[in-house]
Amino acid sequence: MKSVHLPGVTIAPRGRSAWLAVAVALAVALSGAVLVSTASWSTVSLPWHRAALPDDVALEVGGSAVTITALDRRLSILSALYGVKEPSDPAQLDTFRRDAAKSMAVSLVIERAAAARGITVPETKAQSQLSSLVSSQLGGDRRAFATYLAAAGLSEADVLDEIRRTLLNQRLYEEVTKAVPAATSAQARQEYDTRRSAMRSPERRVLSNIVVSTRAQATKVIALLRSGRGFAQIARAVSLDAETKDAGGRLGAVTEEQLETPYAEAAFGARRGAVFGPVQTSSGWNVGRVDAVEAGRTLAFAEVERTLLESLTTEASLEVWRTYMREQLDAADVVYAPAYRPADPDALPSDVAEKDTP
Structure with a gap:
């Protein structure tokens, strides 16, 4: 599990409390199905214990069905807007879907819960x-935006729907957690004392760094540096990094x-004043130098109190939100087709929400 990183501070997480993405977007990234009423394929509302769904239905939430076509359409929208891609590996693709x-089911539950509370998103x-x-x-070029959407097979209405879902989720979260009291300084001090070593x-x-296009060129740069040529001089002459050249x-x-x-391992494994490389990154082949080392230090309480x-x-609010969502999911009649049934259908989809939230 990764640490929670804040400006100037690294705080190791405490288990589930690191699930911060749920706060405002539990199901934004893979949420909000295009609904098809059960009336479009049947006049009978399906009960929770129904053993099977129609062949063209991926899931059903409280009497409303989401077709496989609707799910595929949703994933296409997410791909165009957020870069959410289906894995090519069959096993990973199965889990992904x-x-x-x-x-999608969680999103529908959120939409219904918001509606029950009278929560809406003004068109303005x-x-x-969107603007x-x-x-x-x-840069505000709506024509270019329309061209991009058309090339992706989307419309402005698709984007507006996505924005509405995001805002609706945020407003529901705010409504559910508005009574949670703010943490006190005494609580912050206790947290600091408990986790001082992580603060x-x-x-x-x-x-300093030089970027070239091939390993052979990087090796030549190292040879020049070892012969006494100045790092800055070589960087200005050959580096491909326009921002640092x-x-x-x-x-x-x-x-x-x-x-x-790879670059981090080389840079933080070298001593002060050392040249390191060649190291390949997404920008090319790199030759770096450690000019100075600023050691980490334990932070005083005053430096981290606000954080x-x-x-x-936030953690207290999330616990209230998680409890609320579990109650909503328990009360919802959610049925999945066998090919779309999650491994743990009763658990909140924290991994999906955290990884793919835009």
């Missing part, structure tokens, strides 16, 4: 969010987790 069906709010999306991604700022290293290859201070794994207050309040 079962998880997709499960999150959804449109405002912000287009502005941030395409550390990570080690940072000041690095003019600065003589200087990356600045970084933590290990800010770097790609702990926010974390403890």
